Amino acid sequence: MASIAAHLINPLLRFQVKRKLVKASTAQDIRKAFGAKLPVPRGVRFTEAVIGGVGGEWAEPADGAAPAMTLLYLHGGAYIACSPRTHRPITGGYAKRGVRVFAADYRLAPEHPFPAAVEDGLTAYRGLLDQGVAPERLSIGGDSAGGGLALAVLLKAKAEGVPLPARVVLFSPWVDLLGTGASAVENKDRDPMLDGSKIGDGAAMYLAGADADDPYASPLLGDLAGLPPVLTHVGEREVLRDDSVRLDEKIRAAGGVSLLRVWPVVAHVWPLMHGILPEARHTLDESAAFIRAAGVAPSPA
Amino acid sequence: MQVCQQLVLLTGAASGIGASTARLLAVQGADLALVDRDAAGLAAIAQEVRLFGVKVTTHEADLADGAAIPALPEAVKAAQGRAATLLINNAGVALVGRFDQTEADAFDWLMRINFEAGVRLTRAMLPDLLAAPQARIVFILSVFGIIAPAGQTAYCASKFAIRGFAESLRHELSDTKVGVTVVHPGGIRTNIAKRARVTAGVDAAEAQTGIKAFEVALITPPEVAARRIVAAIQQDRPRLLIGPDAQAIDVIQRVFPVRYWSLINRRLGKMGNLVKTPAPTR
Numbered sequence: 001m002a003s004i005a006a007h008l009i010n011p012l013l014r015f016q017v018k019r020k021l022v023k024a025s026t027a028q029d030i031r032k033a034f035g036a037k038l039p040v041p042r043g044v045r046f047t048e049a050v051i052g053g054v055g056g057e058w059a060e061p062a063d064g065a066a067p068a069m070t071l072l073y074l075h076g077g078a079y080i081a082c083s084p085r086t087h088r089p090i091t092g093g094y095a096k097r098g099v100r101v102f103a104a105d106y107r108l109a110p111e112h113p114f115p116a117a118v119e120d121g122l123t124a125y126r127g128l129l130d131q132g133v134a135p136e137r138l139s140i141g142g143d144s145a146g147g148g149l150a151l152a153v154l155l156k157a158k159a160e161g162v163p164l165p166a167r168v169v170l171f172s173p174w175v176d177l178l179g180t181g182a183s184a185v186e187n188k189d190r191d192p193m194l195d196g197s198k199i200g201d202g203a204a205m206y207l208a209g210a211d212a213d214d215p216y217a218s219p220l221l222g223d224l225a226g227l228p229p230v231l232t233h234v235g236e237r238e239v240l241r242d243d244s245v246r247l248d249e250k251i252r253a254a255g256g257v258s259l260l261r262v263w264p265v266v267a268h269v270w271p272l273m274h275g276i277l278p279e280a281r282h283t284l285d286e287s288a289a290f291i292r293a294a295g296v297a298p299s300p301a
Numbered sequence: 302m303q304v305c306q307q308l309v310l311l312t313g314a315a316s317g318i319g320a321s322t323a324r325l326l327a328v329q330g331a332d333l334a335l336v337d338r339d340a341a342g343l344a345a346i347a348q349e350v351r352l353f354g355v356k357v358t359t360h361e362a363d364l365a366d367g368a369a370i371p372a373l374p375e376a377v378k379a380a381q382g383r384a385a386t387l388l389i390n391n392a393g394v395a396l397v398g399r400f401d402q403t404e405a406d407a408f409d410w411l412m413r414i415n416f417e418a419g420v421r422l423t424r425a426m427l428p429d430l431l432a433a434p435q436a437r438i439v440f441i442l443s444v445f446g447i448i449a450p451a452g453q454t455a456y457c458a459s460k461f462a463i464r465g466f467a468e469s470l471r472h473e474l475s476d477t478k479v480g481v482t483v484v485h486p487g488g489i490r491t492n493i494a495k496r497a498r499v500t501a502g503v504d505a506a507e508a509q510t511g512i513k514a515f516e517v518a519l520i521t522p523p524e525v526a527a528r529r530i531v532a533a534i535q536q537d538r539p540r541l542l543i544g545p546d547a548q549a550i551d552v553i554q555r556v557f558p559v560r561y562w563s564l565i566n567r568r569l570g571k572m573g574n575l576v577k578t579p580a581p582t583r
Contacts, residue, residue, distance in 0.1 A: 285328060290328075
């Protein structure tokens with residue numbers, strides 16, 4: 001049973017976001033549709049920073065506490081829209097829960113198409129390691145396109161022999177740019193935010209001619225063996241539901257550790273509604289606990 | 302009580318409400334001693350909750366074996382290095398069949414798990430619980446600890462019995478630091494119906510129809526039930542009803558303490574002959 005707030009918010013999203021996204025034809029339209037200002041948690045300090053040449057911002061507890069764990073966060077927005085600032089409800093939510101977050105302001109399409117985002121993500125990741133953050137105290141996470149990007153960065157790091165982080169946390173990740181999940185059709189009308197038939201348009205703008213089945217664009221198709229433990233949250237009604245379901249299956253099949261949480265009713269990347277939905281707070285509670293635990297629990301072999 | 306840093310002994314932890322509760326307690330930072338007879342299911346949930354950095358031990362035990370239960374708290378103490386401060390009696394089983402179709406053995410088996418195991422565990426753990434600065438015993442019952450539909454003689458007997466035990470115990474312990482919580486979940490989407498033991502006297506096809514119909518009434522996901530249970534523990538609540546069905550049943554039983562059955566029967570009647578009055582024997 002989902003919260004009443006989750007039921008109430010869905011028609012609003014349908015009107016405010018889905019309706020605009022369906023009509024969107026330019027990057028500007030998409031940026032506008034995703035431009036909502038959502039409440040940001042109090043007690044968090046946001047500081048601009050440049051890590052390894054990639055801009056972004058830190059989210060840390062304002063009381064000066066020094067969290068043991070660091071998270072590299074990659075925001076969503078179809079690789080076209082949004083910024084560390086729009087995703088402050090999530091990064092601030094983590095900071096409030098004892099995780100220090102660097103949200104990377106990676107380059108966006110169509111001005112900077114694939115693989116610019118992956119390059120920036122990996123540069124920021126390397127930058128954090130170079131700053132002395134130990135890989136066993138570093139996690140990587142993201143939502144939607146940022147979730148796919150986090151996974152792509154992970155695959156690239158693995159391929160280049162860069163030490164992998166301790167944990168991975170994904171919210172409604174977009175890991176298949178071909179949009180071949182059954183939920184893309186099944187949840188076309190049920191999803192309060194995204195329309196399954198529009199997945200290809202966003203992908204084309206990001207790819208700018210590159211192959212959608214490139215594993216750094218669609219990491220679901222990559223070699224998922226040898227990854228750190230992954231926690232994925234997705235909504236049951238999302239068109240992207242099966243991206244998460246198949247990712248979970250593939251990581252397990254490759255011998256990895258993967259936890260999948262499928263939440264009823266909630267819309268795409270609901271942790272953004274931190275101040276509104278109890279589900280958002282529960283999801284962040286669990287995700288932050290999962291990241292913090294890497295500091296105390298030995299990683300399972 | 303705060304669940305963070307507590308050691309919880311949780312029975313029936315491998316699936317359903319137990320598994321969901323284990324996950325949530327781990328997220329909140331509670332150490333877990335997980336008990337179940339399903340070793341594979343136990344190992345899977347333990348591997349998962351260990352990712353949240355809490356100390357988890359697994360204790361494979363068949364709660365139908367009453368003699369094995371007193372050793373359980375000792376085994377937990379040895380494995381965890383301390384005694385549990387929170388006992389959650391969650392393990393429960395179901396039977397399909399009317400009283401005249403239920404063998405005495407099956408009836409007794411259910412009573413041992415749903416009723417006696419809770420009593421025995423409480424007896425074995427009470428000294429340690431009383432010695433703790435704060436402790437709580439939780440009994441996961443059912444709405445069938447409030448009303449008694451036909452076709453549930455053993456199940457209702459066990460749930461009414463453990464309810465009586467728990468409520469009396471709560472009153473006995475009222476001036477100690479040990480609290481008692483009784484939980485009445487409505488229909489929770491677990492495998493309890495699918496895994497119900499079908500008694501020898503029941504036709505297999507008839508049983509399947511009944512189980513299918515029963516599953517329709519399982520409306521609340523176990524994650525939601527678990528969240529409510531953990532919140533009830535944090536708020537030291539003596540009693541918790543879970544789900545709109547449980548709320549409604551509680552009211553109907555109060556208003557019509559005898560006639561409630563004829564009101565509910567129409568809806569439950571869909572469960573086939575299993576919950577109707579027994580056919581006259583020729």
